[in-house]
Amino acid sequence: MKQYAYYPGCSLESLGKNYHLSALAVSTELGVELKELEDWNCCGATAYFPVDELLAYTLVSRNLAIAEKTGLQDFVAPCSACYKNAYTTNKYLKADPDLAEHINYALEEDHLQVEGRMNVRHLIEVFIEDVGLEEIKKKVSNPLKGLRVAPYYGCQIVRPRKDKEDVENPQFFEKLLLAIGAEPIDYASKTRCCGGSLIITNRKAALDMVHKLLQDAVNSNANVIATTCPMCNVNVEVYQGQVNREYGTRFSIPVMYFTQLMGLAMGIARGHLGIGAAAPVLAFAQNVEAR
Amino acid sequence: MAVELSFSKEIENIMYASHGKPIRDCLQCGTCSGTCPAVEFMDNSPREIIGLIRADMKDEVLASNTYWTCASCYHCTVRCPAGIDIADMMYALKRYSMWKGKYKEGLLGPDFSEAFVKMIVNSGRSFEPILAATYLPKYSAGDIIQEGLTAAGLVLSGKMPLLPKKVKRLKNVQRMVRRIIPIGETK
Numbered sequence: 368m369k370q371y372a373y374y375p376g377c378s379l380e381s382l383g384k385n386y387h388l389s390a391l392a393v394s395t396e397l398g399v400e401l402k403e404l405e406d407w408n409c410c411g412a413t414a415y416f417p418v419d420e421l422l423a424y425t426l427v428s429r430n431l432a433i434a435e436k437t438g439l440q441d442f443v444a445p446c447s448a449c450y451k452n453a454y455t456t457n458k459y460l461k462a463d464p465d466l467a468e469h470i471n472y473a474l475e476e477d478h479l480q481v482e483g484r485m486n487v488r489h490l491i492e493v494f495i496e497d498v499g500l501e502e503i504k505k506k507v508s509n510p511l512k513g514l515r516v517a518p519y520y521g522c523q524i525v526r527p528r529k530d531k532e533d534v535e536n537p538q539f540f541e542k543l544l545l546a547i548g549a550e551p552i553d554y555a556s557k558t559r560c561c562g563g564s565l566i567i568t569n570r571k572a573a574l575d576m577v578h579k580l581l582q583d584a585v586n587s588n589a590n591v592i593a594t595t596c597p598m599c600n601v602n603v604e605v606y607q608g609q610v611n612r613e614y615g616t617r618f619s620i621p622v623m624y625f626t627q628l629m630g631l632a633m634g635i636a637r638g639h640l641g642i643g644a645a646a647p648v649l650a651f652a653q654n655v656e657a658r
Numbered sequence: 659m660a661v662e663l664s665f666s667k668e669i670e671n672i673m674y675a676s677h678g679k680p681i682r683d684c685l686q687c688g689t690c691s692g693t694c695p696a697v698e699f700m701d702n703s704p705r706e707i708i709g710l711i712r713a714d715m716k717d718e719v720l721a722s723n724t725y726w727t728c729a730s731c732y733h734c735t736v737r738c739p740a741g742i743d744i745a746d747m748m749y750a751l752k753r754y755s756m757w758k759g760k761y762k763e764g765l766l767g768p769d770f771s772e773a774f775v776k777m778i779v780n781s782g783r784s785f786e787p788i789l790a791a792t793y794l795p796k797y798s799a800g801d802i803i804q805e806g807l808t809a810a811g812l813v814l815s816g817k818m819p820l821l822p823k824k825v826k827r828l829k830n831v832q833r834m835v836r837r838i839i840p841i842g843e844t845k
Contacts, residue, residue: 426778
């Protein structure tokens with residue numbers, strides 16, 4: 368089993384607990400060993416940068432430094448905000464020796480140093496690129512036939528541009544959904560922002576953004592919205608009630624992590640994926656309960 | 659005598675790590691404004707804000723809610739034909755306004771960011787109920803009830819732990835932070 372330095376991030380210990388569970392269950396099944404970093408700290412999401420840029424990069428660097436110490440090659444984050452912060456910090460550490468020096472001076476206090484040599488990746492990328500779609504297909508025992516899924520990428524998984532990926536019309540999520548037998552819909556809003564922390568600091572703006580995402584999914588007859596980020600998942604799922612009150616709508620569309628859908632297709636029991644017994648999506652994975 | 663920098667130069671200077679292309683390269687094409695998913699909630703569109711900065715209209719920029727309405731989705735950044743990292747510029751403006759202690763009244767963004775950083779300095783990890791204590795007092799009664807119902811649902815579904823987690827080597831982290839920002843004692 369290939370080992371990866373795993374940075375779960377704060378959300379996966381609270382709001383994204385079902386993401387954490389399903390990520391670990393699916394990884395084990397696919398031969399991906401996620402070794403959680405010891406004593407990691409919060410990456411700051413979008414909240415450190417308005418206060419102090421160097422502080423923001425330093426706190427992210429502490430996690431990168433802890434990962435470098437493990438001797439592993441890959442730093443894997445399941446949250447798009449953590450992924451973006453780790454990716455850009457790692458890049459700047461390599462590109463800017465002056466920045467790296469400042470950061471290393473602060474890291475001395477925790478007996479750490481950082482070079483910026485991790486390969487920073489999102490969990491979905493590890494599944495698609497390292498395990499591969501063919502291998503994933505082989506593990507599918509309950510193809511999610513007829514399940515119409517809105518592949519909601521969100522923003523920070525594809526933006527700012529990290530490598531050569533398509534920032535306007537990425538396709539990797541659709542390909543993964545096809546591999547597990549589901550039917551990805553043509554979801555025009557797939558890389559629109561969910562509002563992120565505006566849900567707290569500017570509720571009206573964020574609800575408007577979530578409203579548009581939900582309307583687009585419903586117009587396209589999606590059965591479920593699939594996400595790759597705990598921030599997106601919370602905004603789109605938990606705030607549906609508030610959207611309904613604000614706009615007089617009646618949205619009640621299930622929102623699930625891609626790992627939960629993969630787990631169902633791979634025949635992993637729903638209890639190991641953080642899926643409730645009443646989840647509508649279970650109708651599309653009939654054999655799961657038999658296990 | 660030291661030369662006093664113009665406002666536009668100051669903003670250029672604080673776009674430090676991103677090595678952002680100078681905003682003077684802006685073509686004023688408006689691609690950013692047309693792309694922004696939050697633009698209708700902004701006092702000035704991103705294109706206008708860049709125009710105001712270049713005209714050194716500091717007071718107007720500091721009075722605007724625009725950068726505090728940016729959700730950091732980077733859609734403008736990847737589309738800008740002049741290669742300007744507009745989302746990072748919004749962060750730079752947030753820092754500038756925090757640094758000057760000047761922002762439009764009633765905005766929650768500055769308090770939220772400050773509370774978030776304090777929380778990390780005190781525990782190393784993010785924990786939603788601590789954050790809620792900082793923004794709930796500014797919500798209307800109706801919004802507080804909405805938020806309470808949402809939170810109760812999360813606790814009942816087992817998605818919201820009642821106790822925060824802490825970093826083990828917290829003292830070290832706090833000393834690290836003090837090497838960057840000399841803030842004295844926390845708490």
